[in-house]
């Protein structure tokens with residue numbers, strides 16, 4: 001018989017004072033997998049997480065862990081019986097307990113089993129030398145690792161993490177994220193991680209659920225979400241975008257970069273053609289001529305440099321294509337053409353998206 005997924009959420013609704021903030025969310029997470037709830041502030045990420053923990057009542061829907069119903073309209077298994085671990089932004093360590101005591105605090109086991117589990121986790125989070133330290137003697141990163149070990153100690157079936165890295169120093173964050181991910185994978189727990197940072201979601205997630213206004217607008221592996229966004233806003237959530245506005249005529253949208261296919265869109269439909277700055281190609285002007293059109297890049301358009309800036313690994317060059325259409329290209333390394341320089345821009349056809357415009 002096939003085993004049930006570690007965590008299943010079915011058509012979850014949750015409201016505060018009659019206002020629905022979670023509107024029909026369904027999700028599945030397997031053991032050892034990380035699902036990131038990603039979205040702007042107020043879209044309902046934390047509320048969803050809190051319903052999984054059993055800290056928030058739902059209006060309707062169902063939550064199951066290893067096939068066992070933990071929340072259903074009118075029934076809620078108390079948080080302590082769900083087998084879930086929680087890590088929030090403030091690690092909330094007990095200041096009067098040592099690192100080892102913090103980790104063993106929630107463990108219900110014999111003294112020797114506790115000692116064994118604490119040793120194992122201290123090793124896993126590289127803090128064996130700090131077992132007798134107190135929270136105030138640890139750096140932010142070390143405190144985060146104690147919080148992780150403490151949440152993992154009872155071997156939770158599901159780990160819930162709400163912006164767990166946002167209080168950490170920028171320079172440390174990447175290393176701590178990678179290490180945390182490794183520890184979570186080794187423990188085979190199913191992880192739901194809330195974040196509003198796309199880079200964090202891309203780095204940590206096996207699956208991203210992109211949320212907006214209480215609903216999931218798109219769900220998939222980071223690569224797929226980035227490369228096949230569901231709509232203009234989904235594309236814009238992950239990077240700056242360029243948008244060319246056009247109107248459909250005969251299933252085609254006419255632009256300065258040639259025609260784009262708009263299959264299934266009736267004549268007169270307004271569409272947005274979306275392209276990320278790194279997918280514009282730049283070429284030099286040769287006596288008023290640009291490069292030849294190709295099937296890969298379509299027709300190039302003449303454009304004038306407005307501004308160029310070097311921002312570290314790459315340069316940002318802003319172009320005026322025509323009145324009302326400004327486009328930005330990113331170019332690796334240093335490329336700083338002067339304002340007024342005439343160049344030619346082309347769009348990588350395999351990297352652009354055509355979306356009907358939303359009102």
Ligand SMILES: Nc1ncnc2c1ncn2[C@@H]1O[C@H](COP(=O)(O)OP(=O)(O)OP(=O)(O)O)[C@@H](O)[C@H]1O
Pocket residue numbers: 016017021039040041042043044045046047048196
């Ligand atoms: N206990 C509550 N009572 C009333 N409204 C609430 C409560 N908790 C959350 N909300 C509202 O529900 C909506 C969703 O909040 P939630 O915290 O889930 O969003 P979020 O996506 O996690 O945002 P953030 O990233 O800012 O934490 C918000 O409009 C918020 O004001």
